[in-house]
Amino acid sequence: MVEREGGPRPGGRSARVQASVHRATRDLLARMDRTAVTIPLIAAEAGVTPSTIYRRWGELNELLADVAVERLRPDMVPVETGHGRGDLLAWAEQYAEEMSSDLGREMIRDVLAAEGAAGPRRCCSYARQQIALIAERAAARGEAFPSLDAVLDGVIAPILFRILFDEALGNARVGELVERVFEGDRRGDDP
Amino acid sequence: MVEREGGPRPGGRSARVQASVHRATRDLLARMDRTAVTIPLIAAEAGVTPSTIYRRWGELNELLADVAVERLRPDMVPVETGHGRGDLLAWAEQYAEEMSSDLGREMIRDVLAAEGAAGPRRCCSYARQQIALIAERAAARGEAFPSLDAVLDGVIAPILFRILFDEALGNARVGELVERVFEGDRRGDDP
DNA sequence: CCTCCAAACGCAAATAATTTGCTTTTAGCG
DNA sequence: CGCTAAAAGCAAATTATTTGCGTTTGGAGG
Numbered sequence: 117m118v119e120r121e122g123g124p125r126p127g128g129r130s131a132r133v134q135a136s137v138h139r140a141t142r143d144l145l146a147r148m149d150r151t152a153v154t155i156p157l158i159a160a161e162a163g164v165t166p167s168t169i170y171r172r173w174g175e176l177n178e179l180l181a182d183v184a185v186e187r188l189r190p191d192m193v194p195v196e197t198g199h200g201r202g203d204l205l206a207w208a209e210q211y212a213e214e215m216s217s218d219l220g221r222e223m224i225r226d227v228l229a230a231e232g233a234a235g236p237r238r239c240c241s242y243a244r245q246q247i248a249l250i251a252e253r254a255a256a257r258g259e260a261f262p263s264l265d266a267v268l269d270g271v272i273a274p275i276l277f278r279i280l281f282d283e284a285l286g287n288a289r290v291g292e293l294v295e296r297v298f299e300g301d302r303r304g305d306d307p
Numbered sequence: 308m309v310e311r312e313g314g315p316r317p318g319g320r321s322a323r324v325q326a327s328v329h330r331a332t333r334d335l336l337a338r339m340d341r342t343a344v345t346i347p348l349i350a351a352e353a354g355v356t357p358s359t360i361y362r363r364w365g366e367l368n369e370l371l372a373d374v375a376v377e378r379l380r381p382d383m384v385p386v387e388t389g390h391g392r393g394d395l396l397a398w399a400e401q402y403a404e405e406m407s408s409d410l411g412r413e414m415i416r417d418v419l420a421a422e423g424a425a426g427p428r429r430c431c432s433y434a435r436q437q438i439a440l441i442a443e444r445a446a447a448r449g450e451a452f453p454s455l456d457a458v459l460d461g462v463i464a465p466i467l468f469r470i471l472f473d474e475a476l477g478n479a480r481v482g483e484l485v486e487r488v489f490e491g492d493r494r495g496d497d498p
Numbered sequence: 499c500c501t502c503c504a505a506a507c508g509c510a511a512a513t514a515a516t517t518t519g520c521t522t523t524t525a526g527c528g
Numbered sequence: 529c530g531c532t533a534a535a536a537g538c539a540a541a542t543t544a545t546t547t548g549c550g551t552t553t554g555g556a557g558g
Binding site: 151175177225228229236237239240268269270272274276277278280282293296300 | 430
């Protein structure tokens, strides 16, 4: 019962279509204004008929979200600085920077604009995995490290909240948040 | 040089059209699936021609965002409990509850899905105003109260982040966040 | 290797949404 | 009371979306 999450079986026709549609979408988004990107356009660029896209993704939002989630998947292991706090700081700074770029902001919005909570949750779990990895390394060194929820609420949440609703945080503020989450370092979550 | 932000002059034809389109949109969203709500439908419901809506709002996302921002405007003053911490807790709990409802979630997504940062910022400023009000009352009583940014990052951000990307927080967790933001109560923001 | 099957695609016609040029209405102003 | 600019209506043209049906394809079982 091994569910594959990356879509259909690799190598099949279905996978080829998905790949070329994704590529076409990325290309067009890079080349032109996002409001000008339409499904017929993507279809032409990808060499498929529009109805194929409509049947597979339903609407543009879903396709854009699909592409964005894939691009948001972390492609590297968080850098090691020697201690958990440094690891988290380095990671958070990079995360904030990537996400607050024009491209990052657009991808987040694309993910959120699609129906259903699957996309956003996957993005959240990407961050979770990265932080869990840093936490495990810290634990292996015998260091104290804040709980996953504390980091999510204390560091990731403000970073994304500000990007989405206000103005992106600078490195200074991100550093403060990381400090703060290490201050009241309680491991458990029960009252 | 008094710019009106609620749209055109009140009483004019333009204002009537805007009002009836907003009302029609709310009605339709309440009655049917959001994916079934289209501009021609709203136009029919509002008694205007579709082109009027297209010219004023451009696309459905913009109209939905416009309607959502208006519905998200706070319509009451935060309850007074006698002290700032209680005020903030009560307000945060209600905010979390409203925003995590199906309707709340949809409205937030609508606001974020529109182009431009105006809608999201207005939502952020709504929260800011409410918190500033609570903070002023606390200050008037001579109480200590965390900075606006501390509350935004420590309370509002996690609430919205979890709604958007994960699972809504319960009252217990909201209470913890409020506690925490009062713990390291520093007024200034400089290092 | 061959045959069969279901899933996915292409094609094209039908439907629906969006854009646009032009006309008409209307609220505000001299 | 007309004038005017902004906004709405109308309808034709364009573009996007849906859908029915035939075809292709990759893989499973013989």
